[in-house]
Each structure stands twice: as C-alpha cells, then as structure tokens.
Amino acid sequence: MRRFFSTMLGQILLIIGCSTLITFTALSTLLFIPKGPPGPPWPWQPTYRIASLVKILNHTPEAYRPAILAAAQSDAGLHYALATQPPICTSETFNTWDLAKTLRWELGGKQQVSVASCNAQNPRKDIQVRVSLGDSELIAMIDNMGREPTRLTFPTLCAMVFLFTGIVVMSVWAIARVISPLREISRHADAFGRELTLMPVKEEGPTEIRKVAHTLNLMQERIAEQMQSRSRMLAAISHDLRTPLTRMRLCLEDTEPTRVREKLVRDIDLMNKLIGSALSFIKTGSDGESAEWCDLDSMITTLCDDYEDAGIQVSYQSAEPLTLWCKPDAVQRALTNLIDNAAVVATRITVESWQTEQLTLIEVSDNGPGIPAGLLKKVTEPFYRIDAARQQNRGGAGLGLSIVSDIARLHGGTLELFNRFPQGLTARITLARQGETSPQKL
Incomplete structure (x- = not known):
C-alpha cells in the first residue's frame, strides 16, 4: 500500500480522496448543523402560537395569567400550564432543536427557552416547551410534533450526486492527462535503452510533461547521432587497418616458413580478431x-x-x-x-x-x-x-x-x-x- 501511494497515481488519488471527504463533511455540516432557524412551514406554526402567548403573558399581571391560559387551551394537541418547579424532560431530537431555535428567534433571545421530549420511546410525542416568565415558567405540551423534516431532499441529493460525479469525472480526466504522457515517455525511454532506435515521443500533456518529452527527444537524437558517428568511425578504422594487415599477411605467405613468420602471422590474426570483437561489440543489437x-x-x-x-x-x-x-x-x-x-x-x-x-x-x-x-x-x-x-x-x-x-x-x-x-x-x-x-x- 505504501508503495502504491508513493507513485504519482497514488498521490493524486490520495489528494482527490481527501479533498472529496473534506467537501462532503463540510456539506453535511451545513445540512445538519444550520446556523439560523429552519425555513417555514415547519416548525413555525407551534412557534407562532407559543410565542404569541408568551408575549401576551409578559404584559399581563400574574393574577390574570391563569384565565388567559385557560382561554388559550385548544384541542389542537397544544396544552399550557404555569409552574415554578415543573418536571424536566431530557430527550432531544432535531425536532426539539429546531423548535427551540425558532422560539428563541421569534422571542428575540430575551427569555430562556428549553425544548425536550418526555417520551423516550417516541421522541416525536409529548414535547415539552419551557419558557421563563419571571418567577415561574410557561409549560407548553405538544402531543405530537409529527414526522421529522427530511433534510436530504431530492434537490439536495441531486446536488450531492452532481458534485460527486463532477469530482470523479474531473479526477479521471486529470489523472489521464498527467499519467498517460508519463507512461508513454517511460515506454519510449525503455525501448530506446534496449534498442537504441530513435522513436520520438509525442509532446502532449501539461507544460512540465511536454518539456520532459521534448528533452527526451533531444537526448535521443544526440545519442543516436553519436552512436552513428561512432559506428562510422569504427567502420572506417576497421577498413583502414584490415587493408594493410591483409597485405602484410599476403607478403608473409610468400616468404619461407620461419619462427618469426609464424609469430607475425599469429599477431596479424590476433589484430584482426581484436578489430572484429570491437566492431561486434559496437554493433550488437543494432546490426539490422x-x-x-x-x-x-x-x-x-x-x-x-x-x-x-x-x-x-x-x-x-x-x-x-x-x-x-x-x-x-x-x-x-x-x-x-x-x-x-x-x-x-x-x-x-x-x-x-x-x-x-x-x-x-x-x-x-x-x-x-x-x-x-x-x-x-x-x-x-x-x-x-x-x-x-x-x-x-x-x-x-x-x-x-x-x-x-x-x-x-x-x-x-x-x-x-x-x-x-x-x-x-x-x-x-x-x-x-x-x-x-x-x-x-x-
């Protein structure tokens, strides 16, 4: 795994993967941890009713508050009471959280607001709203808040899919644009190293890759030219040396066999062998x-x-x-x-x-x-x-x-x-x- 991430492909994928993860984390945070109150309609209906009652009670003497509460009672699943030490419910959900935000927003943040569910088995039921009214608290009980609002709506889901698809497509394009020219350069360099055959590389891709390809092409041309010059030079030397050696051998063959003659013939054969070995070494792999x-x-x-x-x-x-x-x-x-x-x-x-x-x-x-x-x-x-x-x-x-x-x-x-x-x-x-x-x- 470490070897894979040490390659350019692995590093590009790592960078893209990390950036994608950070992007989705930020998007999820914006979806599920909003800074302000949620937009209407939910939960503004209970918010308006409770906030309106609180504003009325704030301007009503304590002696008249029970009568106002009795008049505000309804059959819509919303019940009110005044208490100095009310029972405290603790179960919290996104529903209770959003309702608390809207109430604080509507009341201007001047009064302490607490919202929780008293039903641990079904947090949508028996929602308790506590709003401070001086020495007492207004207790509003909501029988059923209804279904929790859907945050991953169809437009939001489509936006996330579009974002993910765009990242994948652009990543594939970016990787192909960078990796493909590098692979082509590597293939040509390997082939040139084996065969010393000039094969120009296409100069494509990012600027840096094009510069590398251009430099490799120049290097191939210089090396091929030097190899050709060396082969021509050695071929000329071989021809120039073998001609007098052949004449020397012919002259020796016309003389009487002696020890000196045999030694000279062996030396001439040795020189021919050395010349042939050197030429063979130079031409190995490129002799056609x-x-x-x-x-x-x-x-x-x-x-x-x-x-x-x-x-x-x-x-x-x-x-x-x-x-x-x-x-x-x-x-x-x-x-x-x-x-x-x-x-x-x-x-x-x-x-x-x-x-x-x-x-x-x-x-x-x-x-x-x-x-x-x-x-x-x-x-x-x-x-x-x-x-x-x-x-x-x-x-x-x-x-x-x-x-x-x-x-x-x-x-x-x-x-x-x-x-x-x-x-x-x-x-x-x-x-x-x-x-x-x-x-x-x-």
Whole structure:
C-alpha cells in the first residue's frame, strides 16, 4: 500500500480522496448543523402560537395569567400550564432543536427557552416547551410534533450526486492527462535503452510533461547521432587497418616458413580478431538482423561439431528439440564467444539447453580454473580482463562476455556466471520465449 501511494497515481488519488471527504463533511455540516432557524412551514406554526402567548403573558399581571391560559387551551394537541418547579424532560431530537431555535428567534433571545421530549420511546410525542416568565415558567405540551423534516431532499441529493460525479469525472480526466504522457515517455525511454532506435515521443500533456518529452527527444537524437558517428568511425578504422594487415599477411605467405613468420602471422590474426570483437561489440543489437524462428538444436549441434573438428572437446546435451524466435547470428555469436573463452582454459566443455513455459536456457560449462567469486559480475563489463583467473588467456580484448550479455539482454534475457564444484565455470544464458506477435521487437 505504501508503495502504491508513493507513485504519482497514488498521490493524486490520495489528494482527490481527501479533498472529496473534506467537501462532503463540510456539506453535511451545513445540512445538519444550520446556523439560523429552519425555513417555514415547519416548525413555525407551534412557534407562532407559543410565542404569541408568551408575549401576551409578559404584559399581563400574574393574577390574570391563569384565565388567559385557560382561554388559550385548544384541542389542537397544544396544552399550557404555569409552574415554578415543573418536571424536566431530557430527550432531544432535531425536532426539539429546531423548535427551540425558532422560539428563541421569534422571542428575540430575551427569555430562556428549553425544548425536550418526555417520551423516550417516541421522541416525536409529548414535547415539552419551557419558557421563563419571571418567577415561574410557561409549560407548553405538544402531543405530537409529527414526522421529522427530511433534510436530504431530492434537490439536495441531486446536488450531492452532481458534485460527486463532477469530482470523479474531473479526477479521471486529470489523472489521464498527467499519467498517460508519463507512461508513454517511460515506454519510449525503455525501448530506446534496449534498442537504441530513435522513436520520438509525442509532446502532449501539461507544460512540465511536454518539456520532459521534448528533452527526451533531444537526448535521443544526440545519442543516436553519436552512436552513428561512432559506428562510422569504427567502420572506417576497421577498413583502414584490415587493408594493410591483409597485405602484410599476403607478403608473409610468400616468404619461407620461419619462427618469426609464424609469430607475425599469429599477431596479424590476433589484430584482426581484436578489430572484429570491437566492431561486434559496437554493433550488437543494432546490426539490422531480423528475428526469425531458429532450430536451436541444429545450431548448437553444428557449432559443437565444428569445434570438435578443430580438436576442441565439446559435447551437447538437450532433453528435447528446441526452437526459438531470435536473431540467429547474434545467438550463435554469443555461444561462440562462450565456447572460445572456455576453450582457452579448459579441456572439456559441455553445452546444455532446455526450455520452460517462458524461458529458454543455455549453459556452457567447462573444467577450467573458474573466476573469483567477487569478479563474476565485473567480468561482463567491456574491456575488463582477469588474466590472473585464467592464466593461459592471451590476446583477449575483454569484450567477449560483454557481447554475450548484450545479446542476451537484446532477447529479453540475462547472462549469469557461477563457479562449479570442485572446479570449472558455468555460463548460463536466459532468453525470453517470444513469438512474432511479441511487443518487444528483436
């Protein structure tokens, strides 16, 4: 619950909910706790009769008051009496409250007025009205006040429903106007972070949201331009370097085989490999390859056979035939990097694959020295090398695992490294199982 109210949607709903509650509380207070007397007709009829009698008695000598009271008695359910110590009734309702207000208003607040019901079972009956008359009090008994007036009348109820509906409609509109552009910005930012594909965001919504969208569009343009410039520069460097390297290799092939010649050929091959690794790292995820259905079993089997032909012991195990919607060249490049890394330090390599309902998993395990536990995450960073962990590794650029990690992330998955017992390392690629209708573009 706390996490929900920490979001913008939760905070907006909290503000609207609190303001609505305060509004209805104020409205209810105005309805049920009025400042002045209620409007006619109720309870002005008994008010006029009692107030008129009180005004007459105020100007009448005490000796004549009983006669006036006797003349004022009626059969309309209203009875009068004078008493110095009358019994006091205590039950109060909205009826008694309103009658007391109207009497005080009519009498100008000059005399003490008290109204209560003497019938606890039915507070509308046996209403006692006490008005001070000097040393005595006028007691007026009302047999039945009738039904309590309705405060939630149809117009009032309609006004409250209209108010509530207006608040709900305006709240939905306000939330949609603020939240929808933010969600769109978040979606575009996430897609741009995965694919580095320029997708302008619609600049709509409040002023602040439009400014954020405009800034994000500018940022995307700058990053895309820088990435394109970097790719063009590296492509040019690659071309300029590979041309003289090719000439050098051709010249060496025309010379007599010597130890120096073999060393130079290895150095040239190493330079070509480093250039290819750097370009592959730059182009990962943006090389234009289209996704398609791939027979993963056939790909891995063919790859392992090629390594076996080269004298590297690689075995493949799979519980069932596997197919995957992916970029085949990218996945093959990732597996090649993992097997190449393992072949440098290990004498036995095992590749395993299996699928769950949502994931495809591929593991490349070796019997090499492994990697220190504290460096398992750091080795996936670009250009990071740990020669101490793999003594025989020579000439790597520190990009192999970075490329694998980027390819896995491109396919909605991850790369995990963990040491085996008693020795060895396992690299696990987790890929999301996606179809042609998947919202994530590969």
